[in-house]
Amino acid sequence: MSFLLSASCKTVGAAGTSVIAQSFLFAATVVILPATFYWQYIRRQWWRLGVGLSAFVLMQDWLMWKDKGSLGETFFGATALFGILYLPIVALWEGNRRLARKLAGDAYAEVPLRASECLLLIALSIPMHLLMFVVINVMSVTNVFALDALQAGSDVVNCLFSFAQPVSLQAYRDALNILLAAIPVLLSVTVLASWFRRSRRDHLAMSWHVYFAVTPGVLCGGMLLASLFTR
Numbered sequence: 001m002s003f004l005l006s007a008s009c010k011t012v013g014a015a016g017t018s019v020i021a022q023s024f025l026f027a028a029t030v031v032i033l034p035a036t037f038y039w040q041y042i043r044r045q046w047w048r049l050g051v052g053l054s055a056f057v058l059m060q061d062w063l064m065w066k067d068k069g070s071l072g073e074t075f076f077g078a079t080a081l082f083g084i085l086y087l088p089i090v091a092l093w094e095g096n097r098r099l100a101r102k103l104a105g106d107a108y109a110e111v112p113l114r115a116s117e118c119l120l121l122i123a124l125s126i127p128m129h130l131l132m133f134v135v136i137n138v139m140s141v142t143n144v145f146a147l148d149a150l151q152a153g154s155d156v157v158n159c160l161f162s163f164a165q166p167v168s169l170q171a172y173r174d175a176l177n178i179l180l181a182a183i184p185v186l187l188s189v190t191v192l193a194s195w196f197r198r199s200r201r202d203h204l205a206m207s208w209h210v211y212f213a214v215t216p217g218v219l220c221g222g223m224l225l226a227s228l229f230t231r
Contacts, residue, residue: 030076033083036090048093056082068162077160092183096190103194117196121189128188132181140177150176 033056040049060078067074113121140146150169157167169176 026080029080029083032087033079036083036087052086063161066163068164074161081157081160096186100190100194103191105198113193113196121193124192125185125189129181129185132184133177136177136181140173
């Protein structure tokens with residue numbers, strides 16, 4: 001039980017914070033991951049469950065190698081951290097699937113996307129992701145809440161694990177912003193893909209606005225490929 005209490009990260013001098021409350025909070029976060037895995041199991045989401053378990057095992061293995069704490073602290077700390085990260089990903093994925101089914105209706109299962117439509121979605125995603133990354137990057141620099149959130153995340157990681165050097169999420173800000181920028185892009189692509197399916201089922205004409213919007217993505221993709229082949 002000692003590793004459970006030590007991993008709850010009691011702050012010295014924090015008034016009104018009991019060890020029991022902190023231990024209960026830590027235990028609740030540990031339960032998130034097995035509860036999520038069980039939910040995927042009863043819904044027979046085998047490949048998603050397999051991917052989640054594989055990612056957890058790889059993360060656990062890496063932390064066992066890097067962490068200087070006890071085996072129990074590392075295991076339960078990794079379970080809590082992975083659960084906190086994994087649950088929003090699962091929720092986003094399920095919400096995205098429900099959105100796609102609701103927008104596309106029967107066309108979601110009846111009408112597959114063509115190769116040209118997939119390429120169109122990819123070309124649209126490139127400038128959209130770049131734009132969202134720039135916006136989020138500027139906000140993360142100027143927004144005090146974002147800076148506090150990064151600091152709080154660093155405190156949680158350093159609380160759960162005993163690395164040789166303290167972790168600072170500020171050093172990974174660009175990588176985190178890239179992941180955050182992908183969320184609105186994913187939702188937008190889902191909406192557009194659903195519209196593609198419904199338009200083909202109902203024999204609707206493709207709007208010229210879509211081709212106009214895809215032009216920056218095609219140019220950016222072409223420049224990227226040109227830079228790769230000319231090195």
